[in-house]
Amino acid sequence: MGKVGETTLVLDLSALEHNYRYLRSRIAPTTKFMAVVKAFAYGSDMVAIAKKLESLGVDYFAVAYVVEGSLLRNAGIKTPILVLHPLAANFDEMIDRCLEPNIYSLKILEQFVSTAKTKKQKDYPVHIKFNTGLNRLGFQKADLDQMAAQIKDCQEIKVVSFFSHLAASEDPDEKAFSNNQINSFLALSDELAQKLGDSPMRHMLNTSGIINYPEAQFEMVRSGIGLYGYGNEAAVDAKLKPIATLKTIISQIHEIPANESVGYNRAFKSERARKTATLPIGHADGIGRQYGKGKASILIHGKKAPIIGNVCMDMIMVDVTDIDCAEGDEVIVFGPESSAEQFASSAQTISYEILTAISQRVKRELLNE
Template sequence: MSKVGETTLILDLSALEHNYNYLRSQINPGTKFLGVVKAFAYGSDIVTIAKKLKQLGADYLAVAYVSEGVLLREAGIKTPILVLHPLASNFDDLIAYCLEPSIYSRNILNQFLEVAKAKQQSDYPVHIKFNTGLNRLGFSENDTDFIAEETKDNGSIKIVSCFSHLAASEDINERDFSLKQINSFKNLSNKLIDALGYAPMRHMLNTSGIINYPEAQFEMVRSGIGLYGYGNQAEVDAQLKPVATLKTIISQIHQIDANESVGYNRAFKSDGAIKSATLPIGHADGIGRQYGKGKGFVTINGKKAPILGNVCMDMIMVDVTGIDCQEGDEVIVFGPKKSAERFASSANTISYEILTAISQRVKREVINQ
């Protein structure tokens, strides 16, 4: 990697390819693969990642909201796109850009049917979401007859898949609950298929589900965090490569005397003489205040440098006492050698949060395209 002159998120597409191939190796050759690129592709670059996934052979992409799907379509991406949380106010754009909605309630189904009919759609592809225990979005087991009655002979829409979401697929202590969810989904999907008279695709497994419950891969699987290099389990992380590396530089070095303070609210007070370095990255870039006061740390010339005091909007100060460094030196916040999961755990959170928090003002650099 080239040495950066500013705060930069480096995206390694060879790592993405490695992760995709590893996850593909865990499923049957005929099983379809959906790549989740919501939240700017987990904080990276949604268009860059989506184009690479298309090149690698992903069958579907998934976003959270219609606006994300519109961005991909305007970038020329024609791969089928599932919108996981569409809102009725965006149905006109959804249809205009050939996006496929997750239909998760009677209200959303009725509203989408109304719009599809008004726009004279024929067999518009939709996906039925079942709630099997996550209790977030989804139809209940009592809704299958209603879904079939409303859609079977409608003509405006066509159910191309039904799906659900495991609540704790990475947690071996919740295996019984996960198996109960899988069994519930089997029963619900079979009931829906019988009522429809045709068989939509089924999908339930997320990244951890792909690893831990391969018997439930059905016709398609979905992977989000695994594509970006994180598997929610140490043994899986060892098989993956982080796609994103967050780097910055040292802007200034200060000698701090005993009893002096650093940063806002004097949140750090020195017991003795130390050396601090100021870095051009802060909570406006995604490094939340929870990482301050020694919880989070960066790496400078292979050495650990804890964050001093409170995180500022555009800067953090770190302790570089005993580290051979100078202004302009490179700083690693997270990357392959110090993962985002490790960085996040210092503040009792998860890789998803720090990855998706990286501000869009941070420069993106793509390598190994």
């Protein structure tokens, strides 16, 4: 991996392929695979990631909002796209771009059918979400009769899948809860299928679900974080390859005398003479203030340099007292050598947050296209 002259998120598409093939190896050959590419493909490059995955043969994509699906269509992506959190204000655009909605409430069902009628649609594909315990979006048993009545004789839409979402698939202490969710999903799916006289495909498993509950893979699985190299447990992480490396450089080095302060609010005060390096990355780039004051470290020549003082909008300062380095040297914030999960856990958060926080002003560089 070559040196960079500015803050850069390097994306290794061969690692993405490795992760996809590993996750596919954990499911039956006939099971479909939905790749979750919401939030700019977990903070990476949604178009590049989707194009690579489409070339590898994924069956579906999932995004959070219509704007994300439209970006993929603009880039030439032809694979079906599920919109996980559609809003009525975007239904016209959704149909125009052939994006498929998650129907999660009676109101959303009514509004989408109304739009489909106005746009003279027939058998437009929709997905029905059941709330089995996450309590975020989805229908419950009490909704089934009214929902079925609205759908059964509706010519404008066709239900192509039933789905739900596990709340704690990575947590062995919540196995009973997860199994209860799976059983609830089966019961709701069977009941609605009977009422509709149809049997759409089903999908419930996320990345950790693929690993821990393969018996519930049904006709399709969904993976997000696993594709990007993280499996929510050490044994799985060892099988995956982080696709993203966040790199930057040293802009300036300072010799800090004893009893001097560094940064805003004088949040760091030197008890002895120290050497600091200033880096061109800050909270506007996704490195939040929670990582400052010694909580997180970055790598310079393989050695840890803790962030000192408060994170600034466009800069951080790190302690390099015991590191032989110079202005212009490369710095690794996270990557295969020191994972985003490790970096995030230093501030008591998760890899998802730091990955998706990386600002769009940070340059993206693709490897192994």
